[in-house]
Amino acid sequence: MAKPDSIKKFDLFYLGSIVVGLLGIVFGWDMMMEQMNADFVAQGLEPDSGIATGAIIGGTVLGIVISLALWFLISVSRIEFVKWILALFVLWSLFTMAVGISATGFDMVQITGILSTILSIAAIYMLFRPDAKEWFAAKRGD
Incomplete structure (x- = not known):
């Protein structure tokens, strides 16, 4: 069975949210x-650009790997329960985004974070549409 429109839109929205998140890192690099x-x-240590760079790059790579793994499990492997895991991650990002805005204010990183989260929410919505439910059910043989 070919991918239904909802799953195709999920792919676009979700992969787009990853790209927007990466742009946020590029635009907010100096601030981070x-x-x-x-x-x-603040911890009494000397500033170390090498460790900071490694931490940001490492965190970014880990985030991309997790995001792409979730996308693969949903869109390619058609494992339906993973959509709930993705939904939990997006809920967590909503919480951390609210905390981040209250702590640091509104800046370019926050703008790209909000846009990325909106795209993720749109992607998750696509997973709960009737044609997506049928597509997942067809794999299970329902």
Whole structure:
């Protein structure tokens, strides 16, 4: 069975949310480096751009791997319960986004984070549409 429109739209919205998230990291790189170095100073350590860079890159790579794994399990392997795991991750991002805005204010990183989250919510919505439910059920043989 070919992918229904809802799953095709899920692919576009979800992969788009990953790209927007990456753009947020690019646009907010200097700010994130400053924040990490300020955290080092607050802990009584010397600022270390190498560790900060490694942490940001490592966290980004880990996030992309997890995001792509979730996408693969949903869109390619057609494992329906993974959509609930993705929904939990998006709920968590809503919470952390609200905390981030209250702590640091509204900036470019927050704007891209909001846009990425909106795209993720749209992607999740597509997974609960009737044609997507039928597509998942067809794999199970229902």
